[in-house]
Amino acid sequence: MPILPPQQRTDPHPDRTGVRQAEAALVEHYPRLVRLAYVVLPPSLGRHRRVLAAHAVVQRALPAAGSRVRVPRVPAQSRRSGAPQGAEPAPEGAGAEQGPSGAAYGWMRLRVLRAALAHERRPRWWPGRLPAPAALRPAVPVVWGLRLFPRAGGVDELALDRALSTVDGAVRAAFALQLLEGLDASGARELLAGAAVADPGDAVRRAARLGRPDRAGARAMLWSGEFDPCTVQTRPSDLLRRRHRVRAVAAAAALCVVAGGLAFAVDAGTRPADDGRGPAGVAAPALDPARLLRTSPDRWADTSRVDFTAWPARGGRTDDNALLGRALRAWAEPPESVRVSTTPGTAAVPPAEPPQLLFADEVDGAAVVLFHDHADRVVRYAEPLSGSGGAALDFARTDDADVTTGAAVVVSRTADAARFLLAPWIAESTTRDLLAPDTPGRPLEVDPDGVTAAVPRPGAGGACDAWPVIQLRSSERIVEKHAFLLTDLGEPAPTHLTYMPKPGRGTPARQPREATGPDALLAWARTACSLRALAGSGVRSVNNWAFAEQKLPEGGASADWVCTRADTWRGPGRVLVQFLAPAASPAAPAAVVADREDTALCSKFGQHVLAATHWRAGSGRWYVLGAGSRAVTGIRATGAVRGAAGGPTLAVRAPRDADVELTGSLSEGGTLTAVH
Known part of the structure; x- marks a missing residue:
């Protein structure tokens, strides 16, 4: 009797089998796919939203069980992904070195890449900034009462994240595919082409410039906790707002019952008198002065996030609901009489939620209100106390502010002087002239609410014969003996000045430090007037890097070479290379020999x-x-x-x-x- 081979069983639902393969690949490599999505997603989303979006992109990449897709079955010993049969072919190179192998993983990776790249192609008003089909599904994951952040890295990780924020999604994708997935340039181009990137070759070429010269270090940083959305830190969202929301839900339920009864009693075409929306469709709670967030006065000393979120509400008119209401309504829908200004890259959109109140009082003949909202902006509203002049509304970016860049805000400015509202952690304040490096600083008076006396402003034109700055020292409850310089470049947030000393023989490369020492002050005395070129450009910080010292011919005198790098709040930087020849005056201006915009030069990624x-x-x-x-x-x-x-x-x-x-x-x- 012949022995017949066993009958092969076939799955009557091949589509279901393919989806199961995709699910297995997703579950096995979930942290890797989420990290890839996090790097590709626009940094402008903010860390909390980007964490949630990365998880949502990966989870939504899995097709439904009844979808007409076929994910190929791959033997366990397969080392490279093949091309799947079906509507969406798997990219080649999925099993390249360092990356997981298998066509199912490669197919899922392509779907994740497409969805992450789609965020930048969606309008800003699109729900969740996701592709249309995904936007119609329930939003997952959902987090209530918490804000999520990857573990904070060091200065290098922050610099890499800022460098990535200056390029588009296709370049970030090419960078991640090579450093995270281990693909070569050819494999990255093919995968980007499969993800419908318009010019994959250009994206790969631009990505090759990132992370230089230490690509290995950049790869290690991408694998660090700074870019890991699966290992996150949490902090509560605003507790007072959550309580207000509970009350608002109860009130809304009661209103719905009343409105439902009225709907039967009035004509079908009659609209309710109050639809719960403010000007331009802004949610009414965002415009309610009673719902403004207020931080406790001592929070700054008991939090790891020392920035504007730790500022308490200060000033004599913080309970003036009429003033606060006018400021909020002007923010939501500025009338023609209100002068609106924004720093470059700052959105002047209305608040989505009740903002945090920082200050409300009368300063220099105007009622001034300062807000901080969750889009990481500081908003200043000022209305004159007398006269016919209109109000003013100023917007400034403050994302990722810290002890220094979140230490002060301009609360009042005239043609000749400015007053600053100082952070609660500032223990000492002085003023000094950068063009007089040997002159000690003079004490700067500060009132109990943190408002300084008037500080002279640097001249915008004419002779550059003085450059006033403020020198602040943080409380020892934050950091011991930490003094730093800020200067007014005509925007709500002053600019932080730092210094990198000359290279020492046999010493490792140095890091930027505070510009308060003798060498730093001497260098800034020669270069301070070049700051005029940076006014009004949204500059967060400026660093003077003394990158070389040269003995001059015919006499042996020495000259210094300084690279002055300005970093903006939105990411791109500008560089001025300056030559400091010997001079009789310590404030003789240096010669600017090079000027480059939108460059990584003289930074961690342009060493x-x-x-x-x-x-x-x-x-x-x-x-x-x-x-x-x-x-x-x-x-x-x-x-x-x-x-x-x-x-x-x-x-x-x-x-x-x-x-x-x-x-x-x-x-x-x-x-x-x-x-x-």
């Missing part, structure tokens, strides 16, 4: 710099001078004149207007051209 300038010696002879940062091991000059030098500096004789190009050699290999 190497080479610059050049023409310089005239005392004899009347002209030279081309060049200097590079610590990793520059040699400089070569080509063009109208030729020359070379070992080390980070070069000086060659050249006519005054000679066209000379400098190229530097780096200790780690490669070359560097001079910045212009």
Whole structure:
């Protein structure tokens, strides 16, 4: 009797089998997929929303059991993903080095990538910023009463996150696919093409510039807790608001009963007198002064988040509901009489929820109200106490503010001076002139509510003969002996000034530090007037990096090279490279030899710099001078004149207007051209 092979059983529902494979891949690699989605999603969502969106993107990527999709079955020993049969082919390269293998994982990864990239293509008003079909499903996950944040990293992780915020989603996706998924450039291009990216090659090329020169370090940072939305810290949402919401729900239920009864008693076309919406459709609770959030006075000393959320409500008119109501209504729908200003990159949209009250009082002939909302903005409303002038409404970004960048807000400004409202953790305040580095600071008076005396403003035009700044010191309950400088660049939030000292022989690269020491003050005395070029551009902080010191020909005097980098609240930076030749006055302005916008130069992700300038010696002879940062091991000059030098500096004789190009050699290999 012949022995027949056992009958092969087939699944009568192949679609269901494919969905089960996809589900298995999702469950097995869920943390990896969520991290990928988190990196690709727009940082403008904020950390809490981005965490929830990353989980939602991955969970919604799983098709429904009855969907007409076929995820291919993959043997356990398979090392690369094949192309699935069905409506959505799996990308190649899913099993590349470092990444999980299997076509089911590759297929799910493609769906996650498409959904994450779709966030940037959705209008800002779209529900959840998700693709249309997903937006119609119930929002998952849902978190009530808590705000979620990945574990805070260090300065390097924050710098990487800011660098990622300056590029679009396709570039972030290419960066993540190579560093998180281990794909090469070709594999990343193919996967991006499958995700409907318009120009995958350009995205991969731009991603290659991120994280340089330490790509291994950038990969480690992407795998750190800063970018892990599965390991999060929690803090409560606003407890007072939650209590108000409970009462509001009860009140709304009662109103619904009343409205339902009225609906039967009136004509079908009659509208209710009050639809619960404020101006421009803003929810009424957001415009109710009684629902404004107020922080307890001592919270700043007992929280790990030392920023504007820790500011208490201060001022003599914090209980003036009429004033607060006018400020909120002007914010929601500014009338034509209200002058509105915004720092670059700041949305002037109405509040979605009741904001936090920071200040309300009379200052310099105006009633001033300061709010902080959950979109990380500070909003200033000011109305004159007398006269016919209109009110003013100012918006400023304050996302990721800290002990220094959240230490002060301009509460009143005139043509010649400004008053600041200081954070509750400021223990000492002085003023000083950056152009007088040897002159000690003068005490700055502060009233009990934290409002300073008038501080002279830097001149916007004419002669630059003074540059006033305020020097603040944090309470020892926050950090011991921490003093820092802030300057007024014409916006609600003052700008933090820092300094990086000259490279020391045999010492590792240094980090920015507070600009309060003698060397920092001397460098800022020569470069302070260049801050005029940054006024009104939304600058968060400015760092002076003394990247080279050069002995000049014909006498041996020394000159310094400084890279002045301005970082904005929205991410992009601007760089001014300045040459500090010997001068008789400690405040003699430096010569700006290069100006570059939207660049990572002179930051964690642009650590190497080479610059050049023409310089005239005392004899009347002209030279081309060049200097590079610590990793520059040699400089070569080509063009109208030729020359070379070992080390980070070069000086060659050249006519005054000679066209000379400098190229530097780096200790780690490669070359560097001079910045212009």
